[in-house]
Amino acid sequence: GESVGLHLPTLSVQEGDNSIINCAYSNSASDYFIWYKQESGKGPQFIIDIRSNMDKRQGQRVTVLLNKTVKHLSLQIAATQPGDSAVYFCALGGPGGGNKLTFGTGTQLKVEL
Amino acid sequence: GAVVSQHPSRVICKSGTSVKIECRSLDFQATTMFWYRQFPKQSLMLMATSNEGSKATYEQGVEKDKFLINHASLTLSTLTVTSAHPEDSSFYICSARGTVDGKLFFGSGTQLSVL
Numbered sequence: 001g002e003s004v005g006l007h008l009p010t011l012s013v014q015e016g017d018n019s020i021i022n023c024a025y026s027n028s029a030s031d032y033f034i035w036y037k038q039e040s041g042k043g044p045q046f047i048i049d050i051r052s053n054m055d056k057r058q059g060q061r062v063t064v065l066l067n068k069t070v071k072h073l074s075l076q077i078a079a080t081q082p083g084d085s086a087v088y089f090c091a092l093g094g095p096g097g098g099n100k101l102t103f104g105t106g107t108q109l110k111v112e113l
Numbered sequence: 114g115a116v117v118s119q120h121p122s123r124v125i126c127k128s129g130t131s132v133k134i135e136c137r138s139l140d141f142q143a144t145t146m147f148w149y150r151q152f153p154k155q156s157l158m159l160m161a162t163s164n165e166g167s168k169a170t171y172e173q174g175v176e177k178d179k180f181l182i183n184h185a186s187l188t189l190s191t192l193t194v195t196s197a198h199p200e201d202s203s204f205y206i207c208s209a210r211g212t213v214d215g216k217l218f219f220g221s222g223t224q225l226s227v228l
Contacts, residue, residue: 034217043119043206043219044157089156100147101217103157 012110019077021107023090026071032093033066034101035075037086044089047075077109085111115141115211119220126197127228134192134223136207142187143209147217148180151204163190197227 013019021035031052036044050057050064050073057064063076073090087108091101116139126132136146144165149157161182162170169182179201181193190209194201206222 036219041204041222041224043117043208043222046216046218049216100159100162102159105156106154 009105010108010110012112013080015080015082015111015113017080019075019080019084019109021075021077021088021090021109023073023075023104024071025073025090025092025104027092027094027102028068028071029094030092033064033073034091034093035062035064035073036089036091036103037084038089038106039086047088080109080111082111082113085109115139115209115216115218117207117209117218117220119207119223121223122221123224123226125226125228128198129196132194132197132225134194134205134207134225136190136192136209136220138188138209141209141211143190144187146184146190146207146209148182148190148192149206149208151206151222153204157206160192165190194225197225199227201225202227 034049035047037047038044048059048062048064050066055066061078065074077084087106089106090104093101118137118139120135124132146163148160150160151157159172160175160180163182163184165184165187171177179195181195184190202225204222204224207220208217210217
């Protein structure tokens with residue numbers, strides 16, 4: 001079966017520092033990868049995605065890196081702000097576009113002032 | 114981005130009653146919607162795939178008679194938790210794929226508490 005794991009369940013960073021959240025996966029057939037942010041009591045919010053034909057994609061203050069060789073995905077948040085405090089999930093989609101997603105266990109990001 | 118509306122956001126019910134949760138795509142049509150369940154401090158677990166005009170596809174271990182899914186139109190899917198029990202208490206979330214960019218967008222979730 002497919003498994004998705006995160007290295008760190010909780011990550012604490014100082015405001016203004018950069019945050020790096022990691023995700024390891026096992027299914028080499030996965031071709032679509034997404035990062036979601038979930039605040040308490042709310043549904044997941046799309047942050048950024050990347051397809052398997054890329055190894056890096058940048059958005060506003062966020063960068064996703066994909067290393068297919070070691071099956072590793074990371075989310076980098078630049079200049080972390082208090083509003084970034086949330087649980088972050090990586091999610092994987094199978095071949096064909098990612099209709100059905102498998103979610104990782106989540107990392108709690110805490111931004112300290 | 115696309116908007117997915119989920120209602121109610123919170124419901125408290127007595128054991129043995131049934132609860133219906135609605136998921137609507139507000140500005141796009143969704144032939145497929147997904148229902149997830151999330152326990153506190155845990156990840157989202159896919160329960161079923163809701164297909165417009167046909168039967169839902171349930172994940173292994175999810176009781177289809179317990180969690181009834183109806184996808185009667187291209188903008189509405191409902192999840193009914195029948196004869197709810199305390200162990201059904203959870204956060205239920207729906208999602209739908211946007212037609213413009215193909216990304217999955219999530220509803221705001223429904224916190225179900227069964228007394």
